[in-house]
Amino acid sequence: MMQNTNQENSPKPPCQISRWHNFETQDAINQTTLKRILAAANEAIANRGRFxxxxxxxxxxxxxxxxxxxxxxxxxxxxxxxxxxxxxxxDNSERNSLMARTTWLNHVSIPANQIHDIPAELGNIEGAKAYAKTLAGVPTFDLVLLGLGEDGHTASLFPNQAVDNSADAVPVFDAPKPPADRITVSQQRLSNSREVIFLVTGAGKQDAVNHWRNGVAIPATLITPENGVDVYCYGVTF
Incomplete structure (x- = not known):
């Protein structure tokens, strides 16, 4: 069951609107997110022909x-x-693309040319250039899913690293979590979405949640879609 829903304006950056939702079980957060994804897909396809x-x-x-x-x-x-x-x-087990494919995408009939993995195997510079080209012609995203690290990072946007909005996808160097080289979609491009959901689970995220709710400028606050963000939480308190 979902409980204790409220809305806050985070002052850094001032344009982020965050709506906080606390769940009593992991299954509750999973089922609510599943329904939200499928509803967003149905609406997008009905209105725009794609999700x-x-x-x-x-x-x-x-x-x-x-x-x-x-x-x-x-x-x-x-x-x-x-x-x-x-x-x-x-084929490395730490690749996000491999996890998504083996868990879900390989089992449904999404056309292969509509599944766009980040070509991170090319290295962070060349892979970012290639993915930026992929995203260049993509209209506003319908739904972005994000997590939250214990240090407040989201995607591969880490604390105390230079903010780079030079392209839709950018290289990451010296990430504090291995491997050091990564590719991330920029915060500006992630913010260009109709809906954004953060999935935050586990007591280890408590400090990051506290910072966020208290207005500390952690990387998660960089995501500023016009319609705000929804933060789905389990295992933290507020």
Whole structure:
């Protein structure tokens, strides 16, 4: 069950609107997110003929992707992107793209040319250039999924690193979590979305949540879509 929903304006940056939702169980957050994704897809396809979703990595998204594997949807009109990935071989178990494919995407009928993995195996510079070209012609995303690290990072936007909005996808150097080389979609491009959901689970995220709600400028506050962000939480208190 979902409880204790409220809305706050985070002062840094001043244009981020965050709506906070606390869930009592992991299954509740999974089921609510699943329904939200499918509803967004139905609405987008009915209104615009396509649904574009940006995926997050991590254990909570993985459990939701496992539910999507068995869902009924108009898969032919889904277009799938990623918010970041690690510069590792395509078959490395730490790749976000591999997790999404093995858990969900390989089991549904989304056309292969509508699944857009970040080519991080090319290295962070060349891979970012290639993914920026992929995103260049993509209209506003319909739904972006994001996580939150214990240090407040989201996608591969880390604290105390230079903000880079020079392209839709940018290289990351010296990430504080291995591997050091990564590619991330820029905060400006992630903010160009009709809906954004942060999935925040586990007591280890408590400090980051506290900072966010108290107006500290953690990377998560860089995501500023016009319609605000929804933060789905389990295992933290506020």
């Amino acid at each position: 574009s979703i940006v995926l997050a990595g991590g254990s909570t998204p993985k459990s939701i992707y496992a539910l999507l594997k068995d869902a009924k949807a108009d898969w032919a009109n889904w277009h799938v992107y990623h918010n970041d990935d690690r510069c590792l071989p395509v």
